[in-house]
Amino acid sequence: MPAESKAQQQAAGAALSAKRGETKKSNLQGASKEMYETMTEDELEELASTDHDDLPDKKD
Structure with a gap:
């Protein structure tokens, strides 16, 4: 399951x-x-490794 936002990707990286x-x-x-x-x-x-170039900053 890929990250849905840059914030989620960063939180996963920290965790x-x-x-x-x-x-x-x-x-x-x-x-x-x-x-x-x-x-x-x-x-x-898996979440942290998501390419974040096309992700929104936060999920709506």
């Missing part, structure tokens, strides 16, 4: 970074914190 231990979980907030708790690393990687 993925925390899942991998590259950043602290305590640095997460909002959507990225929820993604960290509810999604697998593979799901987060």
Whole structure:
């Protein structure tokens, strides 16, 4: 499932970074914190790797 907005793609990237231990979980907030708790690393990687050139900043 590809990301639907740049904001979603960025939140997934932050959550993925925390899942991998590259950043602290305590640095997460909002959507990225929820993604960290509810999604697998593979799901987060799929969202985070979405090409964001044609994505809107935020989903309507």
